[in-house]
Amino acid sequence: MEHLQCGDKVAMFSIVKHQELAPKVHRLSVQAPVIAEKAKPGQFVILITDDKGERVPFTISGWDREAGTVDFVFIEVGATTRKLATLGPGDQLAHFVGPLGLPAKIDHYGHVVTLLSGYGLAAMVPILRALKEQDNRITSILQAPDQERLFEMETLTELSDELVLAVGTRGEHMTESATMALRQLLGNHRRVPVDRVIAMCSICLMRVASEMTRPLAIKTLVHLTPVMVDGTGMCGACRLSVKGANRFACVHGPEFDGHEVEGWDVLMARRCTYADESILQQGFQCRGCSQW
Ligand SMILES: Cc1cc2nc3c(=O)[nH]c(=O)nc-3n(C[C@H](O)[C@H](O)[C@H](O)COP(=O)(O)OP(=O)(O)OC[C@H]3O[C@@H](n4cnc5c(N)ncnc54)[C@H](O)[C@@H]3O)c2cc1C
Ligand code: FES
Known part of the structure; x- marks a missing residue:
């Protein structure tokens, strides 16, 4: 041998x-x-x-x-x-x-609103497809710094019943345009109920969205991306505080209930520690999450 x-x-x-x-x-x-x-x-x-x-x-x-x-x-x-x-x-x-990691939770929920930015525009596609197979009605809010950086549009159009574009503004205002779109949908919640929100976008936007849906008790799932090393729950690099317990995003996630995530500040700070200054110039709204 x-x-x-x-x-x-x-x-x-x-x-x-x-x-x-x-x-x-x-x-x-x-x-x-x-x-x-x-x-x-x-x-x-x-x-x-x-x-x-x-x-x-x-x-x-x-x-x-x-x-x-x-x-x-x-x-x-x-x-x-x-x-x-x-x-x-x-x-x-x-x-x-x-x-x-654990697969995303998929079922028939009714009206699902998805919040997507950066690589999430493509990485969410298998989840959207599975949700569609379960006969969900999907509204997708897409955030990008400019039209050029909207991609996967054909597939996203095919899989979403409605697309809302939050495009063209930079910095903090970009988060505002995506949250404004979500605010409008939530404002209409009594007439057209939102049954679930799923976010694969910047950490800041996932945090804001979770706070917006909390008072309405709309289940909000966020796809978290702390720095990972081994990816098998051994090194502890990706630990998070969720509902008072330590959780490892690589084995207990990366999908978590946004209302149960604690310590968003720590999560954001640790993710940004290794960010390269140059990515700010690409139109990222904050540093480090590869999500514009
Ligand atoms: C579960 C998960 C899924 C992801 N999916 C995608 C994806 O589909 N497409 C995509 O473009 N990016 C994705 N990312 C982020 C991607 O891992 C980082 O952009 C990548 O590690 C950057 O490496 P780099 O050497 O090019 O940049 P670096 O200069 O090393 O880092 C740039 C930024 O990426 C972060 N980063 C660096 N190393 C890691 C690491 N080992 N784990 C997590 N973050 C890191 C840093 O915090 C920094 O903010 C995902 C992250 C996680 C945790
Ligand atoms: S990456 Fe090491 S515990 Fe998750």
């Missing part, structure tokens, strides 16, 4: 397709049949680009079980995502682990 030496390469994952969806936004399809076989909406992978790479999580935005491929969409914000942007068909990833 051959023994592995430290540094030996044992398995590589081929990139089969690279699409640029918008400036600095890319979709990669990776040959990973075992993950494709098991993936469920809302789960994620952790990859390492090469032997000098870091472990970096990405939400699974699609899969093809027959072809054995898994897709994810990423925004260039730092070293790993900039490196990924240079890769193309035939290039290999050193590690690609998943599916990780």
